[in-house]
Amino acid sequence: MRTHTHHVTVGTHRVRKRFTSWQNGEADREWKCLTLLDEHAPGLAPRPLERTVEDDAPVIVMERVPGTPLDIVPLTEEQNNSLGASLRRLYDVPLNAILESGLQERRLGPNALEQYLDEAFQQVGDLSSCRDPAAVEAAIATGRRFVASTLGGPRETLPVMGIADLNPANVLWDGTVCRLVDFEDGGRTSRDFDLADHVEHIAARPHRVYDASLLSRAIGLTEAEHQRFYTYRKLWALFWLHALLPGNSAYLRNPHGATESQAHYVLGLLAGDSVTE
Known part of the structure; x- marks a missing residue:
């Protein structure tokens, strides 16, 4: 079974998602999905803002959505x-x-x-x-x-x-x-x-x-x-x-x-x- 894969920090306008590893490609899948939705179904999901690396772990920053x-x-x-x-x-x-x-x-x-x-x-x-x-x-x-x-x-x-x-x-x-x-x-x-x-x-x-x-x-x-x-x-x-x-x-x-x-x-x-x- 899967274990915890990420840590989320929620700000006023942004959400920062730090993944625990590169191993299973979670960050890449999420970035591609959010990018596709931003172009073809805007507003349905968070808008992707930035990809970075912290302590050799992938990080995605996205817009915070209401609700x-x-x-x-x-x-x-x-x-x-x-x-x-x-x-x-x-x-x-x-x-x-x-x-x-x-x-x-x-x-x-x-x-x-x-x-x-x-x-x-x-x-x-x-x-x-x-x-x-x-x-x-x-x-x-x-x-x-x-x-x-x-x-x-x-x-x-x-x-x-x-x-x-x-x-x-x-x-x-x-x-x-x-x-x-x-x-x-x-x-x-x-x-x-x-x-x-x-x-x-x-x-x-x-x-x-x-x-x-x-x-x-x-x-x-x-x-x-x-x-x-x-x-x-x-x-x-x-x-x-x-x-x-x-x-x-x-x-x-x-x-x-x-x-x-x-x-x-x-x-x-x-x-x-x-x-x-």
Whole structure:
């Protein structure tokens, strides 16, 4: 699992983001994403101001944008529609501009997530500290079979740019408009894949922060995208199940019982139960 990747200093008009290393290319991804958005969707995200190096670590300085992070409660219809409109602006950045920028596939993108999960679920540790180890093991076993069934499909074409982390803390709401921050994992993706990631985020999904139906309509997903969206939701639910296993960082950050809750949710999802949140 990932560790802390950056330190943020918020000023009156500027935000300074110092990354802990060059290793995973976070600073380069964020700079490219912000630069593309400044040109093709101005006002949607912070305007990039400066790149520098401090103590051999990359630093990005960006303009501070208005708004406060979303609360961990269900969004209103107005907020869902505003967020959908903001995501649509993000996805409407021209592909030729994305290609010219050299932006690569987002972290754990459509061509990487299935393989990541396949390997991750082969290395599950001791589950005895779980409240209900049997339920967690059942979800893992079912998840393994589902992931195996999805491996080997055709590679995605990655036609859009995505943010890759729509934790509600990364959506700033000013009462009218949703703006997006934190593009360090962003990159090329598909709309259905990115939206599935957002609605399944562990900081949002258990609290039903995002309305998947409203967002998918606001973005304008096609029927084919809707079908893939449901499959991708299952994969992202499994990602969070793995993250919540003992020994992983999300297990320590979430209350005891969160692993079992996710396990039961995964079992229902993979059994084909209706998903409405």
